[in-house]
Amino acid sequence: MFEATAAGGEMPIAYALRVMRDEKAPDLRRDAMAKVAAAYLYPRIAASQVDADEASETDGEAPQPPEFAQPVGGGEP
Secondary structure: HHHHHHHHOOOOOOOOHHHHHHOOOOHHHHHHHHHHHHHOOOOOOOOOOOOOHHHHHHHHOOOOOOOOOOOOOOOOO
């Protein structure tokens, strides 16, 4: 890919930015190139791993409701 650029070619990001900035290009095409450029310039955030110390704080138990919580339906019959 870099060889093509050195030989007078164009990098994909440069093409996407050129089309995106071209006021004569149709809006749908410019929008599509903006999405492509954003993917190159702003990579997605990867899922983070939970630290073992953080995981042990919950001990795998579901959170308990507060003592004052009433069951749905009013409680006793």
